[in-house]
Amino acid sequence: MGGRESTLVLLDKNGIRCDGRKVTEPRRIMIKAGVLKNADGSAYIEFGDNKIIAGVFGPRDVHPKHMSNTDTGIIRCRYHMSPFSVTERKNPAPSRREIEISKVIKEALQPSLMLEKFPRTVVDVFIEVLQADGGSRCAAIDAASVALADAGIPMRDMVCACAAGKVADTIILDVNNEEDQAGQADMPVAYMPNLNKVTLLQLDGVLTRDEYKKCIETAIDGCKLVYQIQKKALTDKFFENGGDQ
Amino acid sequence: MASVLDELKRKEIVDLLARGKRIDGRSFDQSRPLSIETGVIPKANGSARVRLGDTEIVTGVKIQPDKPFPDLGDKGIFICTAEVLPIAHPDVEPGPPGEDVIELARVVDRGIRESGMIDMSQLVLEKDKSVIGIFADNSVVDHDGNLFDACSYATTAAILSCNVPKWEIQNEAPVLVEGHESDPPITTIPVSVTMGRIGEHILVDPNAEEWDCIDARITITTNSDGKICAIQKGGNDGFTVEQLLKCADISASAATKIREKLKQTKG
Numbered sequence: 480m481g482g483r484e485s486t487l488v489l490l491d492k493n494g495i496r497c498d499g500r501k502v503t504e505p506r507r508i509m510i511k512a513g514v515l516k517n518a519d520g521s522a523y524i525e526f527g528d529n530k531i532i533a534g535v536f537g538p539r540d541v542h543p544k545h546m547s548n549t550d551t552g553i554i555r556c557r558y559h560m561s562p563f564s565v566t567e568r569k570n571p572a573p574s575r576r577e578i579e580i581s582k583v584i585k586e587a588l589q590p591s592l593m594l595e596k597f598p599r600t601v602v603d604v605f606i607e608v609l610q611a612d613g614g615s616r617c618a619a620i621d622a623a624s625v626a627l628a629d630a631g632i633p634m635r636d637m638v639c640a641c642a643a644g645k646v647a648d649t650i651i652l653d654v655n656n657e658e659d660q661a662g663q664a665d666m667p668v669a670y671m672p673n674l675n676k677v678t679l680l681q682l683d684g685v686l687t688r689d690e691y692k693k694c695i696e697t698a699i700d701g702c703k704l705v706y707q708i709q710k711k712a713l714t715d716k717f718f719e720n721g722g723d724q
Numbered sequence: 725m726a727s728v729l730d731e732l733k734r735k736e737i738v739d740l741l742a743r744g745k746r747i748d749g750r751s752f753d754q755s756r757p758l759s760i761e762t763g764v765i766p767k768a769n770g771s772a773r774v775r776l777g778d779t780e781i782v783t784g785v786k787i788q789p790d791k792p793f794p795d796l797g798d799k800g801i802f803i804c805t806a807e808v809l810p811i812a813h814p815d816v817e818p819g820p821p822g823e824d825v826i827e828l829a830r831v832v833d834r835g836i837r838e839s840g841m842i843d844m845s846q847l848v849l850e851k852d853k854s855v856i857g858i859f860a861d862n863s864v865v866d867h868d869g870n871l872f873d874a875c876s877y878a879t880t881a882a883i884l885s886c887n888v889p890k891w892e893i894q895n896e897a898p899v900l901v902e903g904h905e906s907d908p909p910i911t912t913i914p915v916s917v918t919m920g921r922i923g924e925h926i927l928v929d930p931n932a933e934e935w936d937c938i939d940a941r942i943t944i945t946t947n948s949d950g951k952i953c954a955i956q957k958g959g960n961d962g963f964t965v966e967q968l969l970k971c972a973d974i975s976a977s978a979a980t981k982i983r984e985k986l987k988q989t990k991g
Binding site for chain 1: 824838942947951953957958
């Protein structure tokens, strides 16, 4: 969001950000796999002040039937924010923003899934943002990918996501809400760490070519940190001895 | 559910690419012919008809006083919509916009907004109470692929062609002052360039046949300084970092010619 005036100091002279983090330090991230009884796979994430739960159903029959594909399975995704997730109550009906985010999350996750093994079926990914801070779409992808793995759906890779951005002419990792509102650029990135592919990329704000390159590299470093936390969430669930398989 | 014909078309497109050719004979980094006509809807404050190859858009801009957004009382408002009309393609049905069309409108909106094309601080009538609203509505009348760039050029041209009426606050309400129109406060001209990836090949401005075959796509918008101001990746596969850097370079060079063409529409 293009530099709005603010009294908030986004980056002080010691290179410390408004929430006390260093330039390349992410917020606290906690992921837990298998948090719902009825869903085939699920995960809960706390990413800074984001609190998000993701549930996966499928592969299962497609309704309505005309959506089904005889060649491959399909994925559907709903990203939804609870009315109480933000300061001002949000209308519970899906906004245009949520519809767009649902679409880009679907396209971020799809390359990781071997849906061609399940023709005529659908994998439904439901994401509920219980509390939103900056970077909720990235946190949602992180939780959804763990939920898909938890559901046992064959995958080519995990999808991990983290944003980078620009405040006070400096490229930073993991943009929080204040930095998104008052900063110069916000770039959410989703990445498959083993296939080395970027599956989600958006940008709001102005960057030079060099800043663009640095922003992508910074975000991918963040994605790789998230990947370790995702793996730990899955080993914690599936190996009682904490992943010492 | 690809039909046999679709499969054959895809094979033809991929085979041609392997020999360095595109199905309509363009080079990989070449956009389709662009024609821009402004002032086509005299009842709108600004308008444009844009043809990008066989994709055709009519965009009208209406300007009227409105309330500012609660947290942005010192800025005018800009709202951008898109509709793919049923006349544009046999597969289009009337009704509320689907996710594709919502994404289209939001990507066009983001390019204009994040570039800072319009200086919104000059559109305030009374701080926190009354501002000028710019409403850009895109109608897709013929759909031959890459609606992102076609709508983006049409919106930009329609805004550039605007005559902004003058309002004065009297008794706390805006009153139109006749005969005092001015040019919109323009700071930069954003140009979006959409590229599709088929295998290893990056194609600028894919037409509808190519669009159906792309593995992934990316829209990169640059401003008059050549800086990147908005990006949207889409499609069911990803990009490597090398491909993303290449796309940024292609976008910056392809935008130059289009920006010159948009500049000529001003006034």
